[in-house]
Amino acid sequence: MTKNRVISSRKIESEALEQLEEISGVNIYACYQCGNCSASCPAVEFMDIPPHQVIRLAQLGFIDDLTGSETPWICAACITCTVKCPRGVDIAKVMEGLRQIVLRSDFEHINIREIDEKLRKKLPQIALIGNFRKTIL
Amino acid sequence: MQVSYYPGCTLKTNAKNFETSALAVLDRLGVTVQELEDWYCCGVCFSQTSDNLMQQIAPIRTLVKAKESGNRQLLALCTMCYNTLKRSIEFIKADEEKLEAIHKFMDREATRFYGNEVEVIDILSLIKQIGLDKLKDAIVKNGEDLKIASYYGCMLLRPKEIAIDSPDDPNIMEEIITAASCENVYFPFRTECCGSYQIVNEPDIIKDRAKKIVSSAIKNGADLIVMLCPLCYYNLDEVQIEIQKKDQSFQTIPVLYFTQLLALLMGIDPDINDFSLHSVDPRPILKRKGLL
Numbered sequence: 001m002t003k004n005r006v007i008s009s010r011k012i013e014s015e016a017l018e019q020l021e022e023i024s025g026v027n028i029y030a031c032y033q034c035g036n037c038s039a040s041c042p043a044v045e046f047m048d049i050p051p052h053q054v055i056r057l058a059q060l061g062f063i064d065d066l067t068g069s070e071t072p073w074i075c076a077a078c079i080t081c082t083v084k085c086p087r088g089v090d091i092a093k094v095m096e097g098l099r100q101i102v103l104r105s106d107f108e109h110i111n112i113r114e115i116d117e118k119l120r121k122k123l124p125q126i127a128l129i130g131n132f133r134k135t136i137l
Numbered sequence: 138m139q140v141s142y143y144p145g146c147t148l149k150t151n152a153k154n155f156e157t158s159a160l161a162v163l164d165r166l167g168v169t170v171q172e173l174e175d176w177y178c179c180g181v182c183f184s185q186t187s188d189n190l191m192q193q194i195a196p197i198r199t200l201v202k203a204k205e206s207g208n209r210q211l212l213a214l215c216t217m218c219y220n221t222l223k224r225s226i227e228f229i230k231a232d233e234e235k236l237e238a239i240h241k242f243m244d245r246e247a248t249r250f251y252g253n254e255v256e257v258i259d260i261l262s263l264i265k266q267i268g269l270d271k272l273k274d275a276i277v278k279n280g281e282d283l284k285i286a287s288y289y290g291c292m293l294l295r296p297k298e299i300a301i302d303s304p305d306d307p308n309i310m311e312e313i314i315t316a317a318s319c320e321n322v323y324f325p326f327r328t329e330c331c332g333s334y335q336i337v338n339e340p341d342i343i344k345d346r347a348k349k350i351v352s353s354a355i356k357n358g359a360d361l362i363v364m365l366c367p368l369c370y371y372n373l374d375e376v377q378i379e380i381q382k383k384d385q386s387f388q389t390i391p392v393l394y395f396t397q398l399l400a401l402l403m404g405i406d407p408d409i410n411d412f413s414l415h416s417v418d419p420r421p422i423l424k425r426k427g428l429l
Contacts, residue, residue, distance in 0.1 A: 025186075043332070125151070134334065
């Protein structure tokens, strides 16, 4: 998190943050930044913002930074973070909320024809359908 | 004993040998398995949103069919299906208003499902319910020389509301393996995520995960890895070959569906396991250990 960000009450009261809380149904303010989620995440090394920082940025209303980040798209919803959270914050649902904010705007979902044909024929359907529901082009 | 059965898409295509082996094993254990007459895609990934009720409709429709079947239990072999069906039940049980809204969308269904009429069950819990003594009686081959690494993945353990065992330190697979006469290998990555559907867009994540999981099982002395998820299966079996293409020093290990191992130990016709579907051929080790 090298970027400088200015904290303001306007950001914290933003509509985007309200939307994230509504979609996910999670109380993000329960988080006290222990970092268990990031420590247990199996894909953290592929993320640009680790899960505990996602929650901190969400608390401060920096939703644009989060929807523009790679992190929600790297998360495969294995739910390890949620199980490990001592405060009961469902981090996996926050990640889904961030994905949904983007998917519900005008982004196109995956085009099946763009997946390599050989791979497409070999993959189990559950991989393809999971991918269609959770990712963007 | 009789249960309804929900196969889901992958068990009818990529994971046919999971279905055939599981059904043969349950037959030996005296369970009558009735496939639902009509079933729908479960949606694979449970909708984790609080407001998208449309994604709950497909699993609930399947549960309506299960209720109509008259059997108390619905067996889901695929762990993704298990997870989605089970969580959909939790979802409607927690919120009556949402349940009502979902019902309003289902005008073709004569039956209503409220959450408690059907119990979704995985095959491990079902085997335990039948009884490990009964399982022991059905085992005819000696697996004492076989070291098995049981890989749980995510979908049977998380979130904890639907977990079949402790999400941190499960033991149900190992218990069954012991009863089936084999030796257990505990390895630290047994409950870690394989990367799931990221195989489509981010195969590098899967290669990283698969390498860590597989190498950990080998390092701890395993002969075989067994599991229950068709997606984990693909990610750990097929991807090993891809890893080996780039890294000659990488050692591979065969991956089997849990039920394939049980079918072999029960002396069921090995052809039902269709080992030609495996990327890492398990036949040499199985022959060496006297199971083929």
